[in-house]
Amino acid sequence: MSMVLDVFVGNTTIMDMDIYQLWLDGLTVREAVKARMDQGALLECEANAEVLMSDTMDQFRTFQLCERLLHSPTKLANQLLFQIPSQHQRMLIEKYYEFDSVFAREVLGKKLSKGTKKDLDDISSKTGITLKSCRRQFDNFKRVFKVVEDLKGPLVENIQHHFLLTDTQARDYAAIVFFANSRFETGKRKLQYLSFQDFAYCASQLIQYWTTGAVGELHLYSMVEDMDVDLEKxxxxxxxxxxxxxxxxxxxxxxxxxxxxxxxxxxxxxxxxxxxxxxxxxxxxxxxxxxxxxxxxxxxxxxxxxxxxxxxxxxxxxxxxxxxxxxxxxxxxxxxxxxxxxxxxxxxxxxxxxxxxxxxxx
Missing domain, CATH: 1.10.490 (Globin-like)
Structure with a gap:
């Protein structure tokens, strides 16, 4: 018997953004397969559970291989291992550096150190966010902080330049860096009603008007300081x-x-x-x-x-x-x-x- 096969060969890395989100959320392969089945993937793809498992495992493996590149987003466009269209590169980076506001609220103002990382089990239980996702988000905070804390110039622009984030994301990370540097008290009971976005807004005001990088007519100093991290003495x-x-x-x-x-x-x-x-x-x-x-x-x-x-x-x-x-x-x-x-x-x-x-x- 003869068999006719249609074969397509390409070098573009195929990434399913829905599966990527499940991976970012810290689900295991089996949990991700179940989630896909609950969303009707078997009917949509006309596949069986075994194929769905194989596809999910393959996608997870690809994401894990890409993760080291996502730690330094500017390297993603220049690497040769994965051929990823530019619009997909942006989505990968933006989604990887997204974080849950409730998680950010829990660590806001704390030192981004091993001591705080030990508390992630409790934070995971409190917020309902998987431990794996908590670790990714915390490591992203710490990574951004270490890269930009000693750089000269505007904090938001430095974050955008080194991590290729959107303006909104960069401003949120700037708030996290600013609070981690100045160690503002945010954990007292009387402050619990305030959200991450409340504090992020206040951080933007402090950065814009009270740091040595304050802009406009108030800016009387040269661009040689650690501009947006420290309050102007x-x-x-x-x-x-x-x-x-x-x-x-x-x-x-x-x-x-x-x-x-x-x-x-x-x-x-x-x-x-x-x-x-x-x-x-x-x-x-x-x-x-x-x-x-x-x-x-x-x-x-x-x-x-x-x-x-x-x-x-x-x-x-x-x-x-x-x-x-x-x-x-x-x-x-x-x-x-x-x-x-x-x-x-x-x-x-x-x-x-x-x-x-x-x-x-x-």
């Missing part, structure tokens, strides 16, 4: 000058008068605001004056919650009322003729206002 030292706003009684009273005049009739909590103005102002200014100390920098977010957000919540301020107060509180300082630190004030309050409004969950 000279700026933190200058924040002590803001103490005059609460230490000088005449200036404190004048500031209060200006804010009250701007808010009278515009917020329901006006009387509470008027009665508590000095306490709120002292909380904001005292927080600024302490940021020369490493411990106080690490406690920035817990201080914002305890000293500002919780008191306003207790008095049932709405987010809109907090927004109006912080806006007028900031602007009123420009009406104080004897107050000479306007640039430092705006740089400080711009970030504090943005962070408080993001962290204020009604």
């Amino acid at each position: 000279e700026f933190l030292h200058e924040l002590k000058d803001l103490k005059v706003l609460v230490n000088d009684k005449n200036m404190l009273d004048q500031h209060k008068v200006l804010v009250c005049a701007a808010l009278r009739g515009k917020i329901k909590v006006y009387r509470l605001m008027e009665a508590n103005f000095k306490n709120l102002s002292r909380a904001l200014i005292n927080l600024a004056s302490k940021l020369t100390h490493t411990k106080d920098v690490r406690d920035l977010f817990i201080d914002l919650v305890e000293k500002v957000i919780e008191p306003c919540r207790c008095d049932r301020w709405t987010l809109g009322e907090v927004t109006l107060f912080l806006t007028q509180y900031t602007n009123a300082a420009h009406g104080l003729g004897t107050f000479s630190r306007q640039v430092v004030w705006d740089r400080y309050m711009g970030v504090i206002r943005s962070c408080i409004l993001r962290m204020y969950h009604e």
Whole structure:
């Protein structure tokens, strides 16, 4: 008997992105086969379970061989072992470096070390994310951190350049690097209501305005520093000058008068605001004056919650009322003729206002 076969030969590496996702999720081959069967793969492909197992194993093997290249994404385009179309290369990289926000929230602010890695079993149980996936995500955080922590220039751009990530991904990784470097406290019970994206937003504000790489007119220094990882020490030292706003009684009273005049009739909590103005102002200014100390920098977010957000919540301020107060509180300082630190004030309050409004969950 003669048999006619149609044979196609090519050198393009075939990768199924659905199976890739199962591999990234940390499933075993058998778990992945079951997942594919549940999704109707047997009917779709007109195959039996044995063929499905063989196909899944082959795909998993290919992904494992590619993984070492994904650790250095810029090498993926230049290697000769796998012929992968450029659009698939981008998808492989982006998906490999995707992470679960709930996982990132658990490790945010912690040292990316072996000690933290030992806690991944507990994090896996708590979040429901497989241990294998937790390890991949943690190793990606650590890898990005080690590559960019000592590089000069903008943090987001460095991450994009070395890991070929999207702008959104690069910004999220920048937040992780920034928090790991400064070791901000994020684990206290009072901070548990805040999501990873809440902290990532605050990190972007701090990076943009408080680091030595702060852009625009505020950028007075050359591009020779570790630009976006460390807070600018000279700026933190200058924040002590803001103490005059609460230490000088005449200036404190004048500031209060200006804010009250701007808010009278515009917020329901006006009387509470008027009665508590000095306490709120002292909380904001005292927080600024302490940021020369490493411990106080690490406690920035817990201080914002305890000293500002919780008191306003207790008095049932709405987010809109907090927004109006912080806006007028900031602007009123420009009406104080004897107050000479306007640039430092705006740089400080711009970030504090943005962070408080993001962290204020009604």
